[in-house]
Amino acid sequence: AQRVTQPEKLLSVFKGAPVELKCNYSYSGSPELFWYVQYSRQRLQLLLRHISRESIKGFTADLNKGETSFHLKKPFAQEEDSAMYYCALSGFQKLVFGTGTRLLVSP
Amino acid sequence: GAGVSQTPSNKVTEKGKYVELRCDPISGHTALYWYRQSLGQGPEFLIYFQGTGAADDSGLPNDRFFAVRPEGSVSTLKIQRTERGDSAVYLCASSLSFGTGYEQFFGPGTRLTVL
Numbered sequence: 186a187q188r189v190t191q192p193e194k195l196l197s198v199f200k201g202a203p204v205e206l207k208c209n210y211s212y213s214g215s216p217e218l219f220w221y222v223q224y225s226r227q228r229l230q231l232l233l234r235h236i237s238r239e240s241i242k243g244f245t246a247d248l249n250k251g252e253t254s255f256h257l258k259k260p261f262a263q264e265e266d267s268a269m270y271y272c273a274l275s276g277f278q279k280l281v282f283g284t285g286t287r288l289l290v291s292p
Numbered sequence: 293g294a295g296v297s298q299t300p301s302n303k304v305t306e307k308g309k310y311v312e313l314r315c316d317p318i319s320g321h322t323a324l325y326w327y328r329q330s331l332g333q334g335p336e337f338l339i340y341f342q343g344t345g346a347a348d349d350s351g352l353p354n355d356r357f358f359a360v361r362p363e364g365s366v367s368t369l370k371i372q373r374t375e376r377g378d379s380a381v382y383l384c385a386s387s388l389s390f391g392t393g394y395e396q397f398f399g400p401g402t403r404l405t406v407l
Contacts, residue, residue, distance in 0.1 A: 228400045231396070277348070278390065
């Protein structure tokens with residue numbers, strides 16, 4: 186079965202602190218993993234995907250197949266990073282989402 | 293250019309009524325997806341179209357739910373005999389083509405409330 190687990194509903198940090206949003210997945214094949222973000226009053230949008238291996242807005246995520254994890258990291262959080270973050274897995278063309286983590290960055 | 297649009301933005305209906313939710317994908321996008329997002333949950337896949345045909349409708353919860361895309365562009369999600377449990381935000385997404393390599397662009401959603 187395909188499943189994405191985001192254990193934290195809320196992550197609250199101060200500006201400038203490091204951030205790690207956890208994501209674990211269950212998938213029998215070779216998955217494609219994504220992070221989506223939803224800022225306040227905006228639509229859901231793609232933040233990054235593991236195959237790109239790129240850094241977007243200072244965020245990075247590494248696929249660890251041994252631990253079946255795809256944690257999202259940023260060394261220095263900014264207030265504008267406050268949003269809802271969803272980890273997603275692509276299997277057979279459709280996306281399977283986790284329940285999301287709300288990141289709150291305080292000044 | 294214009295992104296994915298969905299109408300209405302909000303829909304309030306009574307239990308047992310029929311509703312239609314509309315999605316206008318990005319022009320030229322051949323793949324179209326419907327998701328449902330309940331409170332406190334992530335989006336949950338319902339159905340996707342490649343062109344006019346439903347390529348995978350395995351996420352539709354029961355036969356009260358049906359979706360069409362007759363001309364390969366606009367899609368309508370139809371819900372018969374609505375129940376209170378159908379209350380959720382219904383999201384539509386489109387991508388240039390079929391396959392995981394193509395980014396899905398999401399619409400703003402339709403918030404459905406069944407009283």
